[in-house]
Amino acid sequence: MKIDWAALGSVFGVSLVVTVALVGLFTLGISGLSRRERAVAQGDSAALAVTGAYACFAACAAAVGYGIYLIVA
């Protein structure tokens, strides 16, 4: 019996890293947007936070795009 530990290990590693990275990025994006919400309420703008937020979302969207690519390919 040959168990492909290498494949299992890489599934584990990749899943862990990608999940945590994606969720982390997305949470940062959300934090950025809600900072703007607060800033706007006080009459400020939070340009940096918003730019960062959209960069995070863009990275997540790219990951989703790659996911779709994997499904199709």
Next chain:
Amino acid sequence: MENFSLILAIVVVTALAFDFTNGFHDTANAMATTISTGALKPKVAVAMSAVLNLVGAFLSVEVANTISKGLVDETGIRPEVIFAALVGAILWNLLTWLVGLPSSSSHALMGGLIGATIASAGMGAVHGDVLVTKVLIPAIAAPLVAGIAALLATRLTYSLGKKADGDASKKGYRAGQIASAGLVSLAHGTNDAQKTMGIITLALVAGGTLAPDSDPPMWVILSAGLAIALGTYLGGWRIIRTMGKGLTDLQPQQGFAAQTSAATVILASSHLGFSLSTTHSVSGAVMGAGLGRKGGVVRWSTATRMFVAWGLTLPAAALVGALAEYVTGFGAWGTALVAVFLVGSSAAIWKISRREVIDHTNVNETEEPAGVVTTAMAAVTPPPVGTTTEELSATIPAPSSEPTPSQATV
């Protein structure tokens, strides 16, 4: 010759029926967390999942080809064997749906095939080591991998997003959940709709209608896609309730972390060549997300029943498949008998399910369907993650000693 095409027609219809049960069994995988956290209305969620499943069915025929061209030796297979296998898989899917437990449709199908093959060609036709590497290890690995990833992701999103509140964060988590649930649906369509296509193609090849090594014909792709989409749309509300509410209570952050982890695990595993069951990944991710929140609990009694169901899936479907194959061996009337039995027991299961209707209106009520299998569901303090492994390995070998519940349905 006339008789021959009749059995082929029966196989195709049964395969589509299996596809349908597969669809409504697995809606929960994609949409349970989205529904239970309120990111999407139940009906909208299943409709979206259905459409994505249908789209997924058309994206590629890769999986279908591996089934129709590799899994079993085409030369020795008769349509009756496939029919018997499908009977086992369908009945197990319906039974687990009745008690509201998520279980792998692929394992049910594999179990049915194994049982039917044993009954027709003997014990030697099954490779034990393949069983361990393709079924047992993934069944233990999937929930662990997805669970640990979801647990860490949940912790992270709670600590990073401490200051995130208000409208922006609500909308954000909603969008995130919908996106990751969509990915799971799409992946499900490409994987599971294609399994049915592969089976139908295999039957057509076995019956001599198609040349060996052909791609699935268009009508097969279309009907398999439609069957799984229809099943998905009708929604296995019982299983959605167990996964979305029964295992743990999910907040949007957890739903998002769980669904992202599940989507990642499913895609990574199928891409890296160590295929993991969608159902097992999602259940593991939901439990991991449950443990990841401070004060979150996993209802281990529900989880244990689910693990037992996973362990039973293969042997139970195999047993029914083997019996069905044995009966079809008596000739045309045997096949007819099995068909009548399949329709009859499906109708009976549906009838029993009407006693306690669960649909889109009450899918988010936390009460378990009382009285079916359920015991009291005390929320227990979660033991450390390490114990999950023991629990898993302890429950999985059990089936061989007690396949009686399924026998009762035969």
